[in-house]
Amino acid sequence: MKITEIVEQTVSIGSPIRNAVIDFSAMTVSAVAVRTDHVVEGRPLVGYGFSSNGRYAQGGILRERIIPRLLAADPDALVDASGVLDPFKCWDTMVRNEKPGGHGERSVAVGTIDMALWDLAAKAEGVPLYRLLADRYRGVVADPAVEVYAAGGYYYPGEQETKLQDELKSYLDMGFTAVKMKIGGAPLKDDLRRIEAALAVTGGGDALAVDANARFDVATALAYARAMRPYGLRWYEEPVEVLDFAGLAEVAAAASMPIATGENIFSMVDSRNLVRYGGLDPAQDYLQMDPALSYGLVEYLRTLDMLASHGWSARRCVPHGGHQFGLHLAAGLGLMGNEAYPKVFEPFGRFAPDMTLANGKVTLTDHPGIGYEAIDEIYRILSTETLS
Structure with a gap:
């Protein structure tokens, strides 16, 4: 399985509400699709992910650091023994050259791609993610x-x-x-x-x-x-x-x-x-x-x-x-x-x-x-x- 493309966009989830600290009128999330060359039932597998609410979209970090590292990596270095993308190996690649500490924003960008990679891992086995994790x-x-x-x-x-x-x-x-x-x-x-x-x-x-x-x-x-x-x-x-x-x-x-x-x-x-x-x-x-x-x-x-x-x-x-x-x-x-x-x-x-x-x-x-x-x-x- 090889990544062929990773696409991302910023999506609004704005709402006229507030908590004790912030209002959510301009709240956004990042949405990503990780496309691969692995074909199932005639279609390439795609993994989907998005960032959670409360921290805003991470498009800059995704486009400038996280996504380029995955696309530039040797495809064989990102897969497990069965040839499927390995979330752990991909994670190591995503955080390469990042200094320890300062987790507030890049952690969101990595988490967004990580979600899509686990979506792919379960799809490759033809099971829901919770079943993959339990197994x-x-x-x-x-x-x-x-x-x-x-x-x-x-x-x-x-x-x-x-x-x-x-x-x-x-x-x-x-x-x-x-x-x-x-x-x-x-x-x-x-x-x-x-x-x-x-x-x-x-x-x-x-x-x-x-x-x-x-x-x-x-x-x-x-x-x-x-x-x-x-x-x-x-x-x-x-x-x-x-x-x-x-x-x-x-x-x-x-x-x-x-x-x-x-x-x-x-x-x-x-x-x-x-x-x-x-x-x-x-x-x-x-x-x-x-x-x-x-x-x-x-x-x-x-x-x-x-x-x-x-x-x-x-x-x-x-x-x-x-x-x-x-x-x-x-x-x-x-x-x-x-x-x-x-x-x-x-x-x-x-x-x-x-x-x-x-x-x-x-x-x-x-x-x-x-x-x-x-x-x-x-x-x-x-x-x-x-x-x-």
Whole structure:
């Protein structure tokens, strides 16, 4: 199998919403198609990928560094013993001549291509990605369904509590049993009113998580933790700046609810520092590293190995991003679950039509690879006809 072309484009997922830190009116992602000379059923195999939401498109890095390295490489140096593109060998090529550290943007570009390479690897074997992963890394065991929660509850222009309640109720009506809302974009007293309005819909705190998007200093994060203590929330997400591990440890020690964090941690090494110094409890807290933002599945596998060596189960991992790639990883690698975005960042959070959501869990597609071809709204963007 040889790469014949890699094409990319920037795609808008802008929306008139905001969290505590940024608005998403100009949000973009990178979409890529990795074309090969490997023919199946009369057509060359193509792998598709895109970057996750929240970090903007990475077209410059992709075009100037990552894609040229793959195209310039000896094709024989990129394949495994069976002649299929090897994501690990391709990963080594993509990061060649990159200095250690500084993971914030190039990790997204590498993760975008990595997604497409794993799509190709599974397609070459004629199986869905979760089956490939279960066979290689989990003794063939795959979860038949993945637990998902609905992420939303953003700040909308002129938002009232009734609008938030209507949004969260719509998620429960879809079949979700847990939802997440934003905090930190309003004064504490206003956010508490919003949380109480949400609790009136969910019926209890175990079905409601809150996300501060790393907005707070330690004092403010502690004030929120104290104020939210009576609610018994599912988790308190990113209460302080993502690399302030000492601050996070202080909040985690004082909070009565689980802490969730990691979506803005982009490497195995930084993830290791998080679990070493962040004061998190592997029996209670949650890790949300997003493979599409953090150098892809190749690095995520290394991260899972590191976590296991520090006493963390994969069942404490719930990737950020709300994409079908994450669902495959959750089912194939035995993660706790995956985030979902039912109504924002369209269309990249959509499930395939043959996937069933019920009682907070979604079944996976049996389409080879990740299965983006089965989601018309996504495939129209990812298809080579659009990207070329």
